[in-house]
Amino acid sequence: MCCQSSGQWKFPAQQPRKSLASRRRHTGFRPSTQLLILIAVLLALLQGRTVDAGAGDSLSGVRQSCSNEGEEVQLKNQPQIFTCFKCECQNGFVNCRDTCPPVNDCYILDKSNGTCCRRCKGCSFRGMSYESGSEWNDPEDPCKTYKCVATVVTETIQKCYSQCDNNQLQPPRPGECCPTCQGCKINGQTVAEGHEVDASIDDRCLVCQCRGTQLTCSKKTCPVLPCPMSKQIKRPDECCPRCPQNHSFLPVPGKCLFNKSVYPEKTQFMPDRCTNCTCLNGTSVCQRPTCPILECAPEFQEPDGCCPRCAVAEVRSECSLDGIVYQNNETWDMGPCRSCRCNGGTIRCAQMRCPAVKCRANEELKQPPGECCQRCVETAGTCTVFGDPHFRTFDGKFFSFQGSCKYLLASDCMGKTFHIRLTNEGRGTRRASWAKTVTLSLRNLKVNLGQRMRVKVNGTRVTLPYFVVAGGQNVTIERLANGGAVMLRSEMGLTLEWNGAGFLQVSVPAKFKKRLCGLCGNFNGSSRDDLTGKDGRSHGDDEVWHFANSWKVGGPKSCSRKREFLAATPTCDKRKSNFYCHPLSVPALFGECNERLNPENYKAACRMDVCECPSGDCHCDSFAAYAHECRRLGVQLPDWRSATNCPAGWRRNATLSSFKGNQFYGDPSFSRMKGRRQKNHQLRLQLQQEQQQRSKQGQKGRHKPGGHNQLDRQGHNGLDKDQLQKEFILKHVPSSFLYPRAPDRTPPPLH
Template sequence: MWICCTSSSGQQEQNEQQQQQQPPVTTAHNTQCHGQKQRHRKNGSQRHIFGPIFTIVVFVIIALIQMESVAAGLNEGLSGDMESCVNEGEEVQIEGIQNSKCFKCTCQNGFVKCDKSCPSIDDCYLLDSKSSDTCCRKCKGCMYRGVPYASGAEWSDPEEPCKTYKCIASVVTETTQKCYSQCDDNQLTAPRPGECCPTCQGCKINGQTVAEGQEVVASIDDRCLVCQCSGNELSCAKKTCPILQCPKTKQKQLPNECCPRCTEQREFVPVKGKCIFNNKVYYDKMQFTPDRCTNCTCSNGTSICQRATCPILDCAPEYQEEAGCCPRCVVLEVRSECSHQGITYMNNETWNMGACRSCRCIGGNIRCSEMRCQPVKCRPNEELKVPPGECCPKCLETAGTCTVFGDPHFKTFDGKFFSFQGSCKYLLASDCYGHNFSIRLTNDGRGTRRSSWPKTVTLKLHGLRINLGQKLRVKINGTRVMLPYKNHSSSSSHNGHGHNVSIERLAEGGIMLTTELGLTIEWDGNTFLQVSVPAQYKRHMCGLCGNYNGSGRDDLTGRDGRLHSDDKVGHFANSWKVGGPKSCSRQRENVVAQPICNKRIYNFYCRPLRVSEVFGNCDSRLNPNNYIASCRMDVCECPTGSCHCDSFAAYAHECRRLGVQLPDWRAATNCTMGSWRRNVTESTFIGNSLYGDASFLMRANGSTGNRGTVKEQRRKQKLKQQQHQLHLQQQHLQQQQLQLQRPLQNELQENEYSKKHVPNKFLRPRAPDRTPPPIH
């Protein structure tokens, strides 16, 4: 909502003409109008009658247009439910939405996330009117000497290189920069044509090297004094902060920045030939002074302002005093040494204070410079980190992570989800190019027909064999070791690497294996496994965890190089089988058919994954659908009674890796750590409101709602299997007896026929020891 208010008037007679020329301004809804209303002299003049009426009509029209612009601006983003996706990291084409070309959408953590690739307008007070054919909101630009400039543009006068101009939201600030140099005269290079300041050979300041293209604040006491490295030459200059559109009350000054910023935004419909400045409108050629140090002139809709650049001071802020528009140094005795943190430094001596800051002693005053880091936006598969020994953070590619959990469900290095319940030994992940390591996974059927769970994980690394087993048992080359374990052998082996392996217990349970290659394995001793490899192994991997090439579409590539479809996961996984038949816990595999159970059962056990508060509202960052599907499969054939907790743990682990602060979800869901150590019954979860209505379980199992302990259930299941096997054996014996009786019965029938229809003289018995005559 926009309203009109009259302009403030502080004078009556001297500014009367200016008040008549200056129309009212348009401000936001919460803006208050201060000052007195215009006083009209009763002289009967039509100019005094129709002038204000015309102005009010004009600005009412402007206000209505602005209301439409604001209403349209509310709908310029995307709203609605987040769409799910499966191909992690890939760009997604969105159809059926307005201005779809304005958004770039990618698949991140199972969700389609869309962003506008537009320049920031956070600190712009004056926005251009929204155009229907543009994607981005723009800060109002400038017109200077007939040339249009975008907001943020900076340029200099070719004839006077030290005179610089900067456009910010229809205001051009004109200033003369002051040069600064601290290198010796023999290293100083005179400014080239078109340049203002001399340069120093070698990009160093206070003994610290400045990278090519990097900026550094020459003095942390004067952050407007900035140096930049270009072509191995360092150029330093001080500029004046640009004049801002917003009033002082709407400005903020960050502690590590030179200039203030506007904290609000306004959208104004331009008035032809007039300038808008600080919620006031000025006619063309009109001059005004925003403060005592700035002079401005309205020129073709742009405010041209001049402000002098304050001198560069060698004294610290505590030795400065205000003198007009700029501070000055109080006269002090020049000393030949400085003292900092109990250490004395001589004049011109330099020292470092970390990777970002270095200092110099100048005339008894300490002047410190600081590297200026530019804001960086990383891609979804990157993370912002500060490399060792460097100052500024960089976008570094994250390590590839493969996760195995539950009745094994796999999330590959490239984010592909699939499930495979084979009960044999498989190649999980391997460096198929450098052959530096390989990881094998052995699954155990645990007495089930179709399901299986991780049993052991084996890492082969430079002649070292590490076996991670159930209940956190660890063996090194066949010998069990106690944790924590560290082997920092310096003896070189393949590719010049030693062992350098450490295995430690984690505070939240489980163990972490770390190697010198950057390979890590996290294992909870039961059903959860996570393998991470550094980005240097990208496109070098193979196995069930995929090839780690940035695309999940080809992760189901078998050992023979063939790509399998999602309905042929069994063929893909079996191609990576190793170890022979003895490594399988089931003689015959039947993992093609999916387990089927009562829908209400898996909806009951998996319901907490749909409750956002249980996992710290992580569902706004990570799509839980894959974990819900995994949970449904696990509860259908569960030998422990708490199989659904495996999917909960995997989801919580991934949420924690994304930086989500998790509540105590284990206590909330009764999924205690190490639940595999004890028997779990249905009564553990019945009565918990997060699981919902359990009346169907109560009806199915009596008033107790308890189907007995898991041990009893397994005993009953085993008894049924034995009865089934006994029945099969009986059938087999019956078939064998029939096969033995059939030839004898045929022979008896044949003898009876012969006695009845064949004469006795033809039925002479042959001696049993008679041998056939020789063949001639």
């Protein structure tokens, strides 16, 4: 088959349509007709994000495909609503995410903010406007703090706390209330720069922060919330309650909306016996005292008005925990996130606070060993080879190349730590080819992964599992639990998965970024330049042949075909490809993954593979590649192999009967048309042979007496009228008119 690349890999006419209905409140914005599809895409992707599209509008459209994996997709010349979204190409789809600030735990939403984002209604205080969540100090008294939460300003006096010795205590910084401790340590635990820690798990409002290698600890009161007490929730590991519900209220100029009541200007009210509030310019300004910091455990505390106090308790010089005795002021760790101290017989523990983290498309959230908080780490690069070779590079570029020689698949072109070679074979076909063997060279180690999952190490066949040390690094080779593939893992993070029949997946850690070369690309985060040849020249999508051939290694003996027919384009029966590739469009089989990974790339690959398939089950390669990538993305699929009769392992010689009658395949009527064409061809050959024989007999008859009269009586060449009619039809009328069939179709280019 001709080598082809996916410039965009999208087939709009064949994409399944998705109905996305959304009833929205009227805001005056109605999208034009050409924007309906894009709006529908955004609505489908944002899962709960509200986009107003007019009252009762019902939108439908298709998800847009894309080719430049990981790159941002610009939305140009669009209404203001689209400025709140950032779109990028991910897994073959244009995925958009909301860039608006979160409005969780906001009881009063602002509907008149003039932007496309929903916002929590802010506060007006002393002639200044503040967004909800803002916190500031009084310029004349830095210990007096204010916080705005949904039209309510809470005024409080923060209380300071210090655990360090006096010789390490530093005076407050200019404009700040509390002194600082030199060195960011609490209970013997080091606090990372810019991070916060709960100084006591018994009092989550006592918070310490590390800034400039200095630790500052203080306690503030919880802000007053505008929602009813019955609607508030409080999590065990948090200091303050929240208002979990969002509401939009009609604005009441000059009045304050608090709880379920409306208060006129300058009206005073008490939400509870410890809080005094006044309505000023539409904002409820409330004063609430901060409770003192207690050194005793909760079981030794008792109520005292608005705040608890420590009851009289025995002060001891040691603490006991799980049979271990700790002396007063002794500290110890309870894991990477918690450390404790013995304080007068009471155990006080500090808990690290982990900041909220949102990873990018090429990152995943992981828990590093020995660290408290999860963080985003770059995902490994993955290159996949499958079928009549289709390639997905480390950066997500798809292309097809059917050369039958040996090629450099991937190599550390900078560090020279490894290189992988791929050998293709034609298997008796003119245009198609499949991966035959994979060879990994890793320092002093050479591993050959062959057909039927045979493995050779440095030229000697080995049994699995196999362990070896290469260049001081451990390498393991084993069969996977399901027995369908061989997995090679190296200590440097390089892995190879090979099923012994043409499917290969190579994974490399992020440390190899911008260091690789070969058919799998350079792993630089952009798919645009993945078709870069060995000479450094970048090739277009129509130059895959030149790109791939530049990475050819080995001599002529490494090729299974003496002559390549790469310029030839295969002619496929559309109904045949529709029959074999239909399971990829069945929701019961792969539908769970269709929202995460664009299946069009694999459908196009399947349509190519059935054109020239020596085994009869080449379509199964595309199914397996798609399912494998779905599992890597965390999608659980049903037992598609049993459902489609595509068993794992070494390919077998399958026939149409192996799949005909299966409910998940398409219309098998193409096989009847094929049978008619074969029968017609056999009839033509038979009549041609009979014609040649009669022609010879006729030539002999001309030399016999009366031969000329015999020809006149029987017709030309001794044929009767019916035979003459059959011969004329077969000679002059194309067989396509005799037995109508679907026109030959060249599969569309993979772009």
